[in-house]
Amino acid sequence: MTSILDYSGLFFNAVLYTIALSVMSILGGTIVGVVCGFVYSRRREAPTWFKIARIVINIYVRIFRSIPPLVLMFLLYFGVSAAMGASISMTAAVVLALSLFIGAYQVENVRAGVESVPRGQAEAAAALGLGIFTRMWYIEARPAFSVALPSMVGQWIVTIKDTSLASGIGVFEATTVALTVRQATGETWLVFLVLGVTYFLINRGAALIGKMIEKKVARSSSRVLVDSTSA
DSSP states (O other), rough: OGGGGGGHHHHHHHHHHHHHHHHHHHHHHHHHHHHHHHHHHOOOOOOOOHHHHHHHHHHHHHHTTTSOOHHHHHHEEEEEEEEHHHOOOOOHHHHEEEEHHHHHHOOOOOHHHHHHHHHHHHHHHHTTTHHHHHHIIIIIHHHHHHHHHHHHHHHHHHHHHHHHGGGGGGGOOOOHHHHHHHHHHHHOOOHHHHHHHHHOOOHHHHHHHHHHHHHHHHHHHHHHHHHHOOO
């Protein structure tokens, strides 16, 4: 009789693939969220093209927060090939779909962080002649990330869990392998218990990494504040 242990190597490889999907999707979504979030934030002295970009970003956020990630995977994997005659790999479809989906939420997290920075700081920097991108980097970035990081880390964990939806288009990740093992062995409780524990451990690892980043950013912000006060 086939044992669950016979599939341990296959499951281990699928877990590694799940982690790879998660990392790529988190990086993609975070980059989209940070770039668009800083541009999306309200600024009185922002140039005209910032205002146009905010309209585009607002449309993007509204659309991609309203479409389930599984539907995005279907659209990218099956829809692109059907509509344009171009093929896209399963991995690319999953990563792009999750990056765009989670990025739409990260935009709001980053925007909230940027807009929590006292306006007086940005106005003082503008009065000193600092350009808008210089102010973003030196004035807004540290305090904005101190506020936004807890919510951003929460979205990272959501992204890891959403990789299980990739089984819907046939990606051979952890959930797909668990379904295959269940069908082959007849075990249900044990298979999905192992799968649940696996996702729990991956998510705890992501949460711990997020906590480390939060503490580092908080220490950096405190050091900058002390230096500016002493000066």
